[in-house]
């Protein structure tokens with residue numbers, strides 16, 4: 001029997017809290033309607049076309065000329081030149097879906113959280129931190145087979161391919177992902193039966209491996225037949241108990257889940273086969289901004305939910321995108337609203353050419369404190385530092401030592417690489433002028449690092 005909630009006013013229980021400010025419910029207000037019509041090139045694009053994943057992929061923007069054709073005179077003067085020069089210096093190639101292009105506020109592109117993630121601007125670039133490298137997580141050093149990183153005891157990271165539906169400026173794998181750029185000639189990880197077979201052989205030969213992350217690149221780029229081939233191969237290995245297909249797709253091209261039935265059916269079959277074997281197969285995705293979640297996302301995540309496919313999210317903490325308490329809280333509540341579990345927030349990796357995007361360990365700690373308690377605990381992410389040099393993910397609070405003045409934090413990873421310290425560096429632009437001056441002197445750099453390591457001991 002349904003309970004009648006329409007009580008007469010004086011029978012309402014006395015509230016212990018003041019009425020909420022309607023803005024605190026903004027996570028439920030999702031963008032709907034043909035929002036893409038504000039982009040000149042998409043003015044005539046109907047809903048069926050916009051929702052067609054093949055149209056999205058085919059119409060993705062990879063060159064400045066194509067972007068200019070799409071947005072025409074929406075942008076402020078000087079912006080196009082700024083972008084052209086930014087792209088020449090970037091370690092990542094550019095690829096952006098019409099969905100994302102339509103969500104950017106092109107009249108104010110400098111501050112737009114989606115522009116910041118996907119389009120580099122020369123005027124915003126900052127010099128790299130002196131201690132930063134291309135493969136900062138040393139994934140290649142922990143790889144027994146190209147594209148298979150075995151770092152943690154019972155889990156491994158499998159990179160079946162090196163392409164994504166979009167390219168993020170801040171990609172940790174800029175050493176491999178995307179096309180070569182003027183700045184970086186990449187290690188290529190192409191879909192390749194022989195390389196994949198060697199990865200499965202290795203996984204089967206290591207009884208301790210129970211958990212495989214299938215990343216890339218991006219599972220969106222795998223053909224339906226490949227999703228099933230990889231899924232079946234891994235499910236057949238007795239020691240494999242858990243796997244996750246990782247894709248940025250839901251954040252940048254949610255319509256694929258609505259219109260690429262072959263792909264979704266293949267994923268569903270792997271999930272169901274896993275369920276029968278009592279093996280966990282889930283989807284991991286990568287939303288960073290609440291603006292990425294629209295009515296289309298809600299419909300797509302609803303379709304996954306109906307099929308019983310669990311989705312978890314890993315965000316990167318990015319300056320100007322989600323580095324405030326309000327924005328991060330909105331993102332996390334909005335993820336919960338569309339049935340996506342917020343799993344991790346990564347302190348930005350120390351990758352090349354994106355120093356403007358990094359924030360400090362202190363920022364992560366501050367935001368975490370405010371986010372925890374705002375919603376369900378299982379929808380509350382753990383804030384982690386992926387320790388440079390291959391220590392793996394560490395809870396941001398678990399540093400052995402952190403000097404907020406020099407920005408040096410030291411972590412240890414007893415279950416991954418016992419006895420070794422791992423050092424992370426806050427971006428220089430958040431330090432005092434005095435400290436920035438010290439970082440420009442190699443002897444001082446060494447002194448600050450040695451001091452932190454001594455304190456951590």
Ligand SMILES: *Cc1c(COP(=O)(O)O)cnc(C)c1O
Nearest residue numbers: 149150151152155156157213393
């Ligand atoms: C992140 C990662 C994993 C998975 O780690 P979880 O903490 O279980 O999400 C596995 N291997 C590598 C190399 C990774 O970077």
Ligand code: SF4
Nearest residue numbers: 164167168171217248
């Ligand atoms: S989707 Fe992931 S792997 Fe691909 S470019 Fe973005 S961060 Fe890198």
